[in-house]
Amino acid sequence: MxxxxxxxxxxxxxxxxxxxxxxxxxxxxxxxxxxxxxxxxRSKKSILDFVSAVTREGAPDFVPVSERIATFDNDxxxxxxxxxxxxxxxxxxxxxxxxxxxxxxxxxxxxxxVLDNDMAALAKGGEKGLVELVMATHAGxxxxxxxxxxxxxxxxxxxxxFDRPYTDLVYQPMLELLTYLRVNSFKTFxxxxxxxEFMRPWSERVYGIPPEQVVGSSIKTQFxxxxxxxxxxxLPSIDLIDDGPGKPVGINSHIGRRPIAAFGNSDxxxxxxxxxxxxxxxxxxxxxxxxDSEREYSYDRKSPFGKLDKxxxxxxxxxxxxxxxxxxxxxxxxxx
Amino acid sequence: MxxxxxxxxxxxxxxxxxxxxxxxxxxxxxxxxxxxxxxxxRSKKSILDFVSAVTREGAPDFVPVSERIATFDNDxxxxxxxxxxxxxxxxxxxxxxxxxxxxxxxxxxxxxxVLDNDMAALAKGGEKGLVELVMATHAGxxxxxxxxxxxxxxxxxxxxxFDRPYTDLVYQPMLELLTYLRVNSFKTFxxxxxxxEFMRPWSERVYGIPPEQVVGSSIKTQFxxxxxxxxxxxLPSIDLIDDGPGKPVGINSHIGRRPIAAFGNSDxxxxxxxxxxxxxxxxxxxxxxxxDSEREYSYDRKSPFGKLDKxxxxxxxxxxxxxxxxxxxxxxxxxx
Numbered sequence: 001m002x003x004x005x006x007x008x009x010x011x012x013x014x015x016x017x018x019x020x021x022x023x024x025x026x027x028x029x030x031x032x033x034x035x036x037x038x039x040x041x042r043s044k045k046s047i048l049d050f051v052s053a054v055t056r057e058g059a060p061d062f063v064p065v066s067e068r069i070a071t072f073d074n075d076x077x078x079x080x081x082x083x084x085x086x087x088x089x090x091x092x093x094x095x096x097x098x099x100x101x102x103x104x105x106x107x108x109x110x111x112x113x114v115l116d117n118d119m120a121a122l123a124k125g126g127e128k129g130l131v132e133l134v135m136a137t138h139a140g141x142x143x144x145x146x147x148x149x150x151x152x153x154x155x156x157x158x159x160x161x162f163d164r165p166y167t168d169l170v171y172q173p174m175l176e177l178l179t180y181l182r183v184n185s186f187k188t189f190x191x192x193x194x195x196x197e198f199m200r201p202w203s204e205r206v207y208g209i210p211p212e213q214v215v216g217s218s219i220k221t222q223f224x225x226x227x228x229x230x231x232x233x234x235l236p237s238i239d240l241i242d243d244g245p246g247k248p249v250g251i252n253s254h255i256g257r258r259p260i261a262a263f264g265n266s267d268x269x270x271x272x273x274x275x276x277x278x279x280x281x282x283x284x285x286x287x288x289x290x291x292d293s294e295r296e297y298s299y300d301r302k303s304p305f306g307k308l309d310k311x312x313x314x315x316x317x318x319x320x321x322x323x324x325x326x327x328x329x330x331x332x333x334x335x336x
Numbered sequence: 337m338x339x340x341x342x343x344x345x346x347x348x349x350x351x352x353x354x355x356x357x358x359x360x361x362x363x364x365x366x367x368x369x370x371x372x373x374x375x376x377x378r379s380k381k382s383i384l385d386f387v388s389a390v391t392r393e394g395a396p397d398f399v400p401v402s403e404r405i406a407t408f409d410n411d412x413x414x415x416x417x418x419x420x421x422x423x424x425x426x427x428x429x430x431x432x433x434x435x436x437x438x439x440x441x442x443x444x445x446x447x448x449x450v451l452d453n454d455m456a457a458l459a460k461g462g463e464k465g466l467v468e469l470v471m472a473t474h475a476g477x478x479x480x481x482x483x484x485x486x487x488x489x490x491x492x493x494x495x496x497x498f499d500r501p502y503t504d505l506v507y508q509p510m511l512e513l514l515t516y517l518r519v520n521s522f523k524t525f526x527x528x529x530x531x532x533e534f535m536r537p538w539s540e541r542v543y544g545i546p547p548e549q550v551v552g553s554s555i556k557t558q559f560x561x562x563x564x565x566x567x568x569x570x571l572p573s574i575d576l577i578d579d580g581p582g583k584p585v586g587i588n589s590h591i592g593r594r595p596i597a598a599f600g601n602s603d604x605x606x607x608x609x610x611x612x613x614x615x616x617x618x619x620x621x622x623x624x625x626x627x628d629s630e631r632e633y634s635y636d637r638k639s640p641f642g643k644l645d646k647x648x649x650x651x652x653x654x655x656x657x658x659x660x661x662x663x664x665x666x667x668x669x670x671x672x
Binding site: 069 | 402405479523532533536540546547548549550554557558559561565566568575581582584585588589590591592593607610611614615
């Protein structure tokens with residue numbers, strides 16, 4: 001009975017916290033484990049200590065609700081980014097789907113490499129080739145057309161190793177962390193190098209993060225009134241690369257406050273971690289370290305996707321928690 | 337006693353609605369006037385009818401909470417924009433404050449015009465001159481330095497006609513409307529041609545709208561780590577002009593959903609009104625028409641600030657409510 005009563009209190013607390021104060025939530029949560037997929041250890045303890053410190057009214061590190069902003073990288077931090085970024089898999093599938101209308105792609109790189117499934121040739125094209133792929137597949141349509149295409153794809157595409165929809169490959173411990181923070185009146189944001197309009201159609205359903213709390217890379221759009229009414233056309237021109245030093249820029253533009261907690265997994269998150277943690281008051285930074293070749297993947301310093309090198313070296317002196325997927329996570333995915 | 341009891345219910349409803357459903361709020365509000373500064377009439381009725389239609393569960397026009405997005409222009413819609421945009425008054429004051437460090441300004445337009453209080457010469461410089469003023473006064477410092485400067489100014493500057501702080505010159509009927517929408521689980525956003533970082537320092541205190549729900553014009557920023565740690569430098573380069581056709585662009589970038597209600601007062605809001613209302617489902621658009629030369633100002637088609645011409649002509653065919661400040665508002669400002 002006691003357990004049931006506690007859970008009902010937690011649910012009630014969850015309903016109340018976004019508007020009201022948190023002493024109730026704090027008390028209710030102290031009595032059960034809000035992070036059941038995290039093994040007991042230093043990483044889990046560092047999260048619990050931080051949240052407890054900033055939410056205890058009257059305590060020296062207390063942070064008012066409005067300033068409880070937490071930012072999360074997406075690829076490799078909230079969901080799987082191997083063997084390639086999900087959005088790249090989407091772009092490759094789009095090239096194949098659109099190829100019949102572009103016969104010239106059979107002879108033109110980087111499209112030829114995609115159609116031939118020649119990943120070595122694609123890699124040779126470097127970033128320039130990738131940008132070309134993104135522009136050809138992500139621009140030249142209205143925002144609502146793109147939303148439809150991205151939504152349809154995410155519903156049917158499957159991960160090559162796990163043979164499941166990509167949205168199944170979200171990390172259960174991170175979902176619990178998102179919920180735990182929200183129950184403690186944090187506002188949770190995604191701040192991703194990935195495309196903002198690629199994530200928004202499913203971020204609320206999968207992470208509980210609404211479109212207006214998603215920050216990502218973007219291309220320019222243009223307003224137009226056509227026969228069907230007003231539309232926004234996606235232009236083949238980069239607006240923001242929300243990666244590396246672009247993350248604090250995106251955070252400032254979209255959120256307008258400095259986060260007090262940031263979560264990442266790669267050097268692309270380095271500056272976001274700095275921006276969130278190198279400021280007065282209690283702050284928290286965490287790096288997800290991919291150390292689990294059995295349940296997920298093991299990679300860091302040399303990975304083409306999600307390279308973690310400088311940020312890993314900088315973690316100790318900045319006081320960032322490095323969470324080892326293998327040691328700190330009881331489960332990686334909900335289905336395991 | 338009855339009245340007190342109802343108000344307490346309303347307050348409780350206000351606390352609950354951002355997380356929970358709204359039947360309680362709906363019932364409580366039905367019993368008192370949520371818009372006491374609005375005269376009874378077509379404008380007020382159109383607002384009440386719209387909110388009632390989209391919040392009644394099971395009704396044909398019901399809109400789920402997550403889609404209840406309302407966008408508000410700022411200058412002339414939420415606060416006074418005469419005799420000039422408040423941010424322009426800020427820029428002029430900044431030029432004067434910074435002049436001792438820029439002796440060359442005494443001989444250079446548009447700065448000379450500002451220092452000479454020569455508004456005719458300033459107007460002659462047109463938009464190019466204004467952009468120069470904005471860049472000289474808004475760029476070349478960190479985001480936190482600018483926030484400090486803007487916050488300090490808004491605390492001390494006074495409106496030339498009303499001799500009050502500018503933040504007193506917010507429209508009481510619009511404050512009530514913001515609250516009424518929020519109590520009915522709308523998320524309220526500012527979408528202004530004004531500078532995003534000029535509004536954010538005080539938008540939560542004055543309007544109850546947090547920085548992350550403020551969209552505005554912006555200049556580019558650059559991340560840098562200097563001796564004091566990470567900073568964002570404001571660059572003299574325009575990022576977004578969040579006005580006219582730029583408003584739907586800003587809405588799409590920051591909110592990622594199409595509003596179901598939009599509120600403006602000038603041709604700069606025309607495309608936002610189109611974007612919000614020309615879509616399937618019940619929608620609402622409202623134009624504040626400045627018709628009150630006694631309590632505020634009377635202007636529309638020929639005003640240099642807040643020109644309302646095309647949008648006024650387009651209102652009837654688009655079903656937009658045109659609220660006359662003189663006839664529809666019992667009070668304009670809280671102090672009157």
